[in-house]
Amino acid sequence: MAALPLVPGALWSGFAGTAWAAPMSKKLARSRVRPGQPGWPSAASWDGLKKNVAGRLLKLTPFFTGCEADASGPACKEALSHLTSAFDIGDQAALTQTSGWLDAWASRPSAYALAAKNTADIVAAVNFAREHNLRLVVKGGGHSYQGTSDAPDSLLVWTRQMNQVTLHADFVAQGCAGLAAPQPAVSLGAGAMWIDAYDAVITRGGRYVQGGGCTTVGVAGLVQSGGFGNFSKMYGTAAAGLLEAEVVTADGVVRIANARRNPDLFWALKGGGGGSVGVVTRLTLRTRELPETFGAVFFTVKASSDAAYRTLIAKLVAFYAGALFNQHWGEQIGFNTDNRVDVAMVFQGLSQQQAAEVWAPLLAWLRRREEYVFEKELQVLALPARHFWDADFFKKHAPGFMVADERPAAPAHHAQWKGDLGEAGWFIHGYKSAWLPASLLGMDRQADLAEAIFRCTRHWRVGFHFNKGLAGAPAAEIDAARDTAMNPQVLDAFALAIIAGGDGPQYPGMPGGAADPARGRDRARSIGRAMDEMMKVAPGAGCYVSESDYFLADWQAAFWGGNHARLARVKARYDPDGLFFVRHGVGSEAWSEDGFSRLPGTARRG
Structure with missing residues (x-):
């Protein structure tokens, strides 16, 4: 089984629709089941899944349980010791990189986690969740500010150990021979972090791959959200550099998605938001010549x-x-x-x-x-x-x-x-972003922009992230990004304005981690007033799905603009029963905020 993900994708496609596929449910349940409810899998069922995945199924408990009895005891000290490094936090199945958001969500572990090592493990998890009507959640890097890689009472597909990196001198996507010239590329497992990609491609390989700025962010999640890095003004988005993906869809089928095979699914994976249409197991990205x-x-x-x-x-x-x-x-x-x-x-x-x-x-x-x-x-x-x-x-x-990650067993290249x-582990009080159109840089608009910035700073700090808007980039990179699912506003934005604030870790049960709600809400209001000033010069501005307001009302238009309708069609095709749920993700309109209850009148809409 361990060798299966290494065989060519063409072989996967030959049997994916038979041995690994299981029929979609004909009767839609109104609610997913939680532990202790009728229909929750028996101990024998969980044991069967564990056996099927070679023991890689973990039963999770709250990470700071050991602090309940003795906050100064060795068990609690051991738990707290893992919070000093994003690498260490990422290695814990029961933690997320963000500890929560005031009045929104708190980091709580799934009931079980499947620590996947190969595609077959993920197929097993998807089939088990579908057959038993479970809430399914996917976590790679775990950096989601919105809490999309976190859901209590769920089955977690944890891809952390699927971190293989393979360089290609002459890659051609499957089924695309003769349609595209071979090109240098890199294939990455779904659990790889960007530092893994950069070490292999740049430090050791002498080429460039467009990825994220934060080294501990997961590759798969960033690509599916769109993906900006330090040099996106030159090299565009990570999503636009995607050549091919292997993905497990809701029916348990392993599919290859590229410009020729499942092209609609391929397009949705390029900026349509992570975790909404399937579980990505492998991605292949183009690499470029490295500047001096x-x-x-x-x-x-x-x-x-x-x-x-x-x-x-x-x-x-x-x-x-x-x-x-x-x-x-x-x-x-x-x-x-x-x-x-x-x-x-x-x-x-x-x-x-x-x-x-x-x-x-x-x-x-x-x-x-x-x-x-x-x-x-x-x-x-x-x-x-x-x-x-x-x-x-x-x-x-x-x-x-x-x-550097100073833990004894840490890879030498792991640093942030x-x-x-x-x-x-940061805890968010407020977070807002907006793409600012390049028209604001015209001589007739500069004074308005400058005044909006000043008025904004009377309430809160604003950061202009120039690499997170593609205006000013080469035309070829803008054209490539146009063929992704991201909000088209990004093509004409000179910057993403980010206004945000929070505190240090506040995981549930963590000693000294109690939130100060009054202070946090006051800060959130100031952040909101600051963004109100910026929006006066950019009315209707969209925002980046990965860096946005949890409480955003018109999120469909803000995240994807006119692309949302097409994304909804892709969702309905590949996940008609709504197995994959991400709050404020495509198809989430059919479900309650926590993804456990189907809303009336939404049958078979994803």
Whole structure:
């Protein structure tokens, strides 16, 4: 069985519809079953599943159970020790990278988890969940802010151990011979993280693959959401780079999805949201030539008054429009409530000297004025692109930028950016995002944008993530992204504005992890008022499904725009009974908020 995922996909397709497929239910249940309810699988049934998957079925309990009796005891200390690293959190079946969202959801373990090692394991889990009317949830990296990789009383398909990485010199998708030229590519198991991809493709392989910025994010989840990385302004989205996927659909069939085989399913996997149409087991992404250099620019400047801050914001808007709005520059400028601006941007295709020259006019303007003070002086860093995600290189030449996973058995290449450490277990108070159209950079709109930014900062910090909008990218990358399920607004957005806030870990049962609801709600209201100011200059702006408001009302239009109707048709075709549920995912309209109860009048709509 362990060898099955390694055989060519063509062989899978030859028997997937027979041995592995099981009939879809003819009678739709109104509710999924929970532990203790009639219909919940017997102990013998669970044992049968466990035997079928070579013992890889885990019965889960709340992670901090050991803290109930003694918060200072060894069991509790052991549980708490796993919260210091996103890698460690990700290795725990009962945890998620986000510990919850105030008044929305809290991280609670599934009843059982199947720690899949191959495609056959996932087929077994899908068939078992369908036959026993169980709530099914899928977790790879576990970074979902919305809690989509978490559901108590469910069966969890946990793909963490499916992390194989294979490089191809001349890949041709199945059934596409003669239609497309062979090209370099990389195949990744559903549980691989982006640091695994970058180590194989970039550090050791000398090529580039478009992925995510946070190294511990799962590959499969990011691709299915769309997927932005540091250099998306040059290389587009991860979803647009998908060449082929292997996916288990609700009927237990293993399908190959690419431009020729199951093309509608293939399109839906490119930005249609993770976990709604099937369980991805393997993805193959195109790789590119690696530029000579990647680099970054950092500095922090503070204005001495509100008037000076307004002027600074206007200057930065104009500077971005004139000097940075192109394929060379990505990442962030943060506008803070204390009249301070943080610049943390990356570049490609430029030397260190060329990058510094780009910023020289702005820096000269700032230094001539007494109302601006540099709290952090300008740093322009450049390094060989091959080492941009090389943990060993950073350890030797720039300690502190990357933080390694120091556990004894950890792979040597596992490291994350220091700035992402706060993601480990964080608890969200509020999170909003909006794609800002490039028209705001026109001379006739810059003043309006600058004023909206200033008014926003009277309530909360706003970060402009320039690499998460494709305006300014090469035309070929925009065209490739147009053929994905993402909201078409991304094609004409120069940035994704993100306004968010939260606290450290607050897992249920965790000592010292009790939330302060009044404080959190006050912060959430401030975040909302800040976004209201931004939306005044971008009415109707959509947002990125992976970085969005849990309480968003018009989520279908915000996430997918006009593509939602097509996604709904794909959902109805491959999952007519709604086995796969993700809150605010395609087809979730047919179900209660927790995915356990089918709403009246929604039979066979997914």
